[in-house]
Amino acid sequence: MTETPESGYQVLARKYRPASFADLIGQDAMVRTLKNAFEADRIAQAFMLTGIxxxxxxxxxxxxxxxxNCIGPDGQGGPTTDPCGMCENCVAIAEGRHVDVMEMDAASNTGVQNIRDAIIETVSYRAATARYKIFIIDEVHMLSTSAFNALLKTLEEPPAHVKFLFATTEIRKVPVTVLSRCQRFDLRRIEPEVMIAHLQKVAGLEGATIAEDALALITRAAEGSVRDAISLLDQAISHGAGETTADQVRAMLGLADRGRVLDLFEAIMGGDAAAALAELGAQYADGADPLAVLRDLAEITHWLSVIKITPEAADDPTAAPEERVRGRGLAGKLPMRVLTRMWQMLLKALEEVSLAPNAMMAAEMAVIRLTHVADLPTPGDLVKKLQDSPPPRAQAPARQPAAAPRGPEAQLVPPRAPSGGAQPVPALAPEASLARFPTFASVVAFLEEQRQIKLLVEVRHGIRLISYSPGRIAFRPADGASASLAADLGRFLTQATGARWGISVENAEGAPTLAEQADAEKAALEAELADHPLMQAVRDAFPAARITAIRSRESLAAEAGLDALPESEETDPDWDPFEDD
Ligand SMILES: [Zn+2]
Incomplete structure (x- = not known):
């Protein structure tokens, strides 16, 4: 990397920011509606723009x-969906300095007070120089109640010279009273085909050559956001001289080779633990992040499930042709129950790997567990087994290992590595360091590797993540978070990774903290226990049965007057089918 990525980002993202409706990609429906409204001279008082x-x-x-507000190059034009971009109004608005166009961010602290005052005070005055006085309010759902009330008053009796343009990522938090007075536009995620074509165009304009499968990887990583896609393209182009390849982009994004992830997926589904571990180990040796490998496995699981329902989904333009063939084949072979089980277990594994002191060790444990997914019994099989064997407590059935559910969660929790850290952490090369952090979870895993216990606790409890990109974290501090958390985290990451990290505190709501997420997942696990195949089978076989208590082995032993229940799998006289050991 010869240039700083920051300066690169700014340039391309700003350079290709759309200046007219014609430049907006993938939003044809909205543009058409707006054009019709402008042409019919039925311009709404307020617009609500929503989308990710x-x-x-x-x-x-x-x-x-x-x-x-465009007046055209000759100063005589009226409102248009084709602003000239040259008149004084167009120029001033593009530069963000038009006196009659007030741009405000409701997510910023200072904004809230200002917005209420600005709305109340300035709405009654005519526009100073332009046709309309325009309020652009970003993240409008963050406005205070008093600001919404002021807004509502204005929207109920709108002065003809005032227009409101609202933007929000969380439309459900906008009061219906406000919403009902706006023309609403849902800005869609950009479809992969459209995005790839757009990136190709930008790369062409930049005189850069980039392989189509590399663009597909960027498109997938950007998840429908043009801005993110352009930023990634910018990074990718600045990485390589000559043609930028899929391998380079994969390394930049910290992704494993998808073909190899499919190899791993097939080994797991074939129940071949040795081959699966060997493949995982080989990918790790080649620099793949264990967490990213598991995430790719989850993505493939999801993709195959969708293909089963909608076969055309195999023609995903972000997948290479041979991947599509393999995808179709696997989707045809694997039953949906196996895929849903795999998905659940992967979600659990992702959490474990992100929390484990040694990510690779946890990933290996997860892969071993996953190799059993294909031979989990179906609820139907279990019912048959239950019906064929006497009721569990009446006689002592010999326990049949094949019928024993391989517990999705309770079993085989990966052991914590000893605190001394048994496995070496791969050394960080400065230029590759940011690529090692494709996600916030990878940052958390890194803090664990580095034994930053205090920081880790603060991060887990104090950060409501708003946005993440490698090198940049924006969050809202949770109640009780350390005031110096952003500074502490930024300092540590910058020192430890050799790359620049910008950590900012912002006012958007943000995600639940990791600690809160873990609590929620525990509650979900308890709920899932009720949905365990064996429980379902019991309910199917004995419809009147209800769960009255969940007991541990210890309490059962105490009831039986024993120190402990016998451990032997084959002769366990009191095998409890409700138990998942
Ligand atoms: Zn103009």
Whole structure:
């Protein structure tokens, strides 16, 4: 990397920020509706633009603002969906300095007070120089109740010279009273085909050559956000001289080779633990992040499940042709119950690996467990077994290992590595260091590897993650979080990784903290126990049966007057089918 990625980012993302509706990609429906409204002179008082981050909400708002106030190159034009980009209004709005276009961010602290005052005070005055006085309010769902009330008053009796352009990522948090007075546009995630074509165009304009499968990887990683895709493209182009290849992009994103992930997936589904471990080990040796490998396995599981239901999903443009063939084949072979089970177990494994002191060790344990997924009995099989054998407690059935459920969760919890850290952590090469952190979870895993216990606790309890990209973390501090958390984390990561990390505190709501997520998952596990195949089988076989208590082996032993229940698998006289050991 010869240039700093930051300067690269800014340049491309800004350079290709759409300036007109014609530049907006993948939002044809919205553009058509707007055009019709403008042409029929039925321009709404307020617009609500909603969609995930990076779909261009504020960019669209600025284009609408230009269209509303454009006077054309000759100074005589009216409102248009084709703003000229040259008149004084267009230029000033593009540069964010138009006196009649007020851009505010409800997610920032200062914004909230200002917005209420600005709405109350300035709405009654005419626009200073332009046709309309325009309020662009980003993350409008964050407004205080008093600001919403001020807004509502204005929207109920709208002065003709005022227009509102709202943007939000969380439409459900906007009061219906406000929503009902807006023309709403849902900005869609960009379809992969459209995104790949767009990236190709930008790369072409930049004089860069980048392989199509590399663009497919970027498209998949950007998850529908044009801005993210352009930033990644920018990084990818600055990485390589000559053609940028899929391998380079894969390394940049910290992804494993998808073909090899399919190999691993097949070994797991074939129940071949030795081959699966060998493949995982080989990928690790080649620098793949264990967490990313498991995430890819989850992605493949999801993809195959979708193909089973919608076979056309195999024609995913972000998948290489041979992957599509393999995808179709696997989806045809694997029953849905195996895929859903695999998915559940992978979600659990992902959490374990992200929390384990040694990610690779935990990943190996997870893979071993996953190799049993294909021979889990179906609820139907279990019922048959139950019906064929006497009721469990009446006689002492010999326990049949084949019928024993391989517990999805309770069993085989990966052991914690001793605190001395048995396995070496791969050394960090400075240029590759950011690529090692494709996700926030990988940062957390790194803190664990580095034994940053205090920081780790603060991160797990104090960070409500708002956004993450390698080298950048934005969060909202949870109640009680250390005031210096952002600074502490930034300092440590910058020192330990040799790359620059920007950690910012922002006011958006953010995700639940990791600690909260772990609590929620524990509750979900308890709920899932009720859905365990064996429990379902029991309910099917004995419809009147209900769960009255969940007991541990210890309490059962105490009831039986024993120190402990016998451990022998074959002769266990009191085998309890409710138990999952
Ligand atoms: Zn203009």
């Amino acid at each position: 981050r990076g779909t261009g909400k504020t960019t669209t708002a600025r284009i609408i603002a230009k269209g509303l």
